[in-house]
Amino acid sequence: MKKIQMVDLKGQYETIKDQIATSFDEVLSNTAFVNGPEVHAFQKELEEYLGVKHVIPCGNGTDALQIAMMGLGLQPGDEVITVDFTFAATVEVIALLQLTPVLIDVEPDTFNIDIEALKKAITPKTKAIVPVHLFGQVANMEAVMEIAKAHNLYVIEDNAQAIGANYTWTDGTKQKAGTIGHVGATSFFPSKNLGCYGDGGAIFTNDDDLAYTIRGVVNHGMYERYHHDVVGVNSRLDALQAAVLRAKLPLLDTYNNRRKESAAKYTAALNGEESIVTPVQTGEADSHVYHQYTLRITNGKRDGLVKYLNENGIPCGVYYPIPLHNQKAYTDERYNEADFVVTNQLCKEVIALPMHTELEDDQIEFITTKIKEFVNV
Numbered sequence: 087m088k089k090i091q092m093v094d095l096k097g098q099y100e101t102i103k104d105q106i107a108t109s110f111d112e113v114l115s116n117t118a119f120v121n122g123p124e125v126h127a128f129q130k131e132l133e134e135y136l137g138v139k140h141v142i143p144c145g146n147g148t149d150a151l152q153i154a155m156m157g158l159g160l161q162p163g164d165e166v167i168t169v170d171f172t173f174a175a176t177v178e179v180i181a182l183l184q185l186t187p188v189l190i191d192v193e194p195d196t197f198n199i200d201i202e203a204l205k206k207a208i209t210p211k212t213k214a215i216v217p218v219h220l221f222g223q224v225a226n227m228e229a230v231m232e233i234a235k236a237h238n239l240y241v242i243e244d245n246a247q248a249i250g251a252n253y254t255w256t257d258g259t260k261q262k263a264g265t266i267g268h269v270g271a272t273s274f275f276p277s278k279n280l281g282c283y284g285d286g287g288a289i290f291t292n293d294d295d296l297a298y299t300i301r302g303v304v305n306h307g308m309y310e311r312y313h314h315d316v317v318g319v320n321s322r323l324d325a326l327q328a329a330v331l332r333a334k335l336p337l338l339d340t341y342n343n344r345r346k347e348s349a350a351k352y353t354a355a356l357n358g359e360e361s362i363v364t365p366v367q368t369g370e371a372d373s374h375v376y377h378q379y380t381l382r383i384t385n386g387k388r389d390g391l392v393k394y395l396n397e398n399g400i401p402c403g404v405y406y407p408i409p410l411h412n413q414k415a416y417t418d419e420r421y422n423e424a425d426f427v428v429t430n431q432l433c434k435e436v437i438a439l440p441m442h443t444e445l446e447d448d449q450i451e452f453i454t455t456k457i458k459e460f461v462n463v
């Protein structure tokens with residue numbers, strides 16, 4: 087059996103090595119290192135793949151979220167609702183822009199935004215909602231969009247973990263995750279489902295005016311060379327990263343299918359085990375792209391299991407160990423523990439297993455056998 091990796095970037099690289107080398111050579115010989123034709127071509131190809139009018143590449147996923155909020159013109163004091171159970175970047179940019187983060191609980195099965203909690207959290211100051219498609223599963227966007235419409239709120243999708251996932255509306259129409267709200271943000275961090283070999287990110291929107299505004303924001307607030315109309319940032323995707331992303335984008339569906347196959351094998355092996363809750367998929371088969379495969383260990387043995395797996399050469403992760411409302415940077419007297427029952431519990435129960443495009447059957451077999459060995463005794 088090959089050594090088990092949490093994310094096998096090297097194994098995947100080996101399969102596309104020649105193409106990457108050719109693309110890198112091209113970029114190096116034409117020396118358009120930033121915002122050149124390579125970046126533009128990637129932008130067009132991603133727009134086509136996602137079925138979205140505008141993709142604006144930028145430096146990373148955190149910038150993408152921040153720039154989306156700047157583009158919408160959110161102002162200090164505006165309340166922005168997001169989930170307590172996510173990577174800190176989501177709430178970080180809200181706080182950085184001096185907006186008021188309003189953290190709410192998630193659903194225990196999907197780990198995504200709790201619609202009842204969302205309804206309760208809306209005040210006259212609420213301006214935007216940031217659903218996070220956590221671990222690769224699209225949030226309940228139909229409900230989120232309905233609430234946003236009723237209250238005249240913006241929806242900013244944090245799609246860092248679910249690129250390529252589809253959302254199916256009640257009427258059967260499908261839309262790609264990240265293209266449903268007013269604006270979407272994604273990350274091309276190497277371990278993400280569409281990862282480059284450094285940092286990268288992008289913003290998506292179907293709104294022409296917003297796209298225009300955002301293209302200026304990413305470039306120092308410039309709409310005409312050396313005319314700075316708004317306070318912007320400097321956030322760019324470089325051409326070498328775009329070359330990697332161009333090589334990988336045509337493989338994204340295959341990559342996501344590989345993840346789904348591995349997820350199904352994990353679930354088949356672990357389903358029905360007492361004290362183990364396997365990931366619940368609520369939508370259609372294409373609504374979850376398994377950025378992470380996350381179990382809940384309900385008998386209090388999660389931390390012991392992490393240790394046991396590590397001792398057996400099996401890497402694993404706890405995403406996330408501390409609810410955001412309890413993080414020093416984001417704690418606030420507005421918050422009440424009784425409003426975070428699910429997140430508080432998930433932080434004690436979740437464990438993410440190795441998940442990537444190169445997982446092999448004997449590895450899955452070994453991992454699931456070790457898990458059962460430990461959890462059942």
Ligand SMILES: *Cc1c(COP(=O)(O)O)cnc(C)c1O
Pocket residue numbers: 146147148149172173175176218244246247272273274275285286287
């Ligand atoms: C990775 C991630 C981000 C941030 O992306 P970076 O490219 O690392 O800045 C934001 N939100 C979520 C949910 C993420 O998983």
